[in-house]
Amino acid sequence: MDISPYQLDLTQAGTRRLDIRLAQDLTLPLTVVRRGDGPAVLAVGGTHGDEFEGQIAVTRLARTIDAGEIQGTLILMPFHNVLACRAGTRLTPGDSSDLNRLYGRPKGSGPAQSIAGFVEEMLLPHVDWVIDLHSGGDAHEFVLSSNVQARFPSPEYNAMLAPLLAFDAPYAIVFDEVPSSPHMPHGGTLEGAARALGKKAISSELGGAGRVSAQSLAVAERGLRNLLSFIGVVPGDQATPPAQSRSQLLFLGRPEHHVTIRTSGCFAPMVDLGTEVRQGDLLGHIEGRNDAEPIHAPTFGVVVAVASQGRQQAGNAVFYLADNINSART
Ligand SMILES: [Zn+2]
Structure with missing residues (x-):
């Protein structure tokens, strides 16, 4: 109607x-x-x-x-x-x-x-x-x-x-x-x-x-x-x-949970959704013609999102991390 x-x-x-x-x-x-x-x-x-x-x-x-x-x-x-x-x-x-x-x-x-x-x-x-x-x-x-x-x-x-x-x-x-x-x-x-x-x-x-x-x-x-x-x-x-x-x-919700990149290029991830990472772990690269930008984990956490487009622009968030707060459930 x-x-x-x-x-x-x-x-x-x-x-x-x-x-x-x-x-x-x-x-x-x-x-x-x-x-x-x-x-x-x-x-x-x-x-x-x-x-x-x-x-x-x-x-x-x-x-x-x-x-x-x-x-x-x-x-x-x-x-x-x-x-x-x-x-x-x-x-x-x-x-x-x-x-x-x-x-x-x-x-x-x-x-x-x-x-x-x-x-x-x-x-x-x-x-x-x-x-x-x-x-x-x-x-x-x-x-x-x-x-x-x-x-x-x-x-x-x-x-x-x-x-x-x-x-x-x-x-x-x-x-x-x-x-x-x-x-x-x-x-x-x-x-x-x-x-x-x-x-x-x-x-x-x-x-x-x-x-x-x-x-x-x-x-x-x-x-x-x-x-x-x-x-x-x-x-x-x-x-x-x-x-x-x-x-x-x-x-x-911490600023370090948003993992952003400084250069534009092809996004080559090394970790999948759900992976637990430590601060400093290598998560992937942005591949340029002469150089590759390594993407390191700014903090510990669980990978809850990964960029799905192969081409990424400088400033994009290519991973989101999150803290495991499972112990707070009870
Ligand atoms: Zn939406």
Whole structure:
């Protein structure tokens, strides 16, 4: 059903598959499922169009979910930046805007701005939880992980540890912003905007390199179900209790976790995802015609992301490392 944003009624019971008309040539697919009282959850894929696990997991759930299965309100938005999803690109075609940098800020004109404005005004105030499923995109490949934005340790970390682990991906990463780094900012993100409104927010990094694997998709679909069950909006016995989660708990937020390069050239990695490295270990090279730049680990940690493009530019982050904080789980 094609409706205007102002016709959206989140209190109506049942399952509704909607197209929200944000402009003459821009509609946003949305499935709203409601039954009785309970938590209200917004589950999102496709914030970046070159990250596919979330698009597939959320769209499959939207196609198959029955109102009888749920308790509360579930809003499924599989193609958040619908134009970028259609193009398979991280950024919005046309104006190259990153939808995940437009939240919590004054909005200009353009389709991505309209989408962020709609979500911020019409959806976020009415939900308790936001689940935003990301992957590494064309640029990076990440370990399969649930994510939360928080300092470690902090009250936010304490409050969000249980849902982070309930996702039950192989890894669970606590991200903190590194103020000196342009990589992975928290400002402007959907998750950040949700947290600013006092909502609970969980995201993910589920593979990447511009493709989907059988394993990354399985972790995405199971993780989404696990989390919805933990929250209580899709009750069921399929959820893994957080205490039994197999996730390795990691912290990514020290400046040395972002391993950047000084020269441009071909990227020749020597370590794979999940490798534990020590400070000073050789992680790879940037190969130039006359010289090779060695890439040393600035700190100890677990390799949680590797650049997936063979050609790299000076200043790029080609590895991300994270601290193993598994001992903090108990
Ligand atoms: Zn993303």
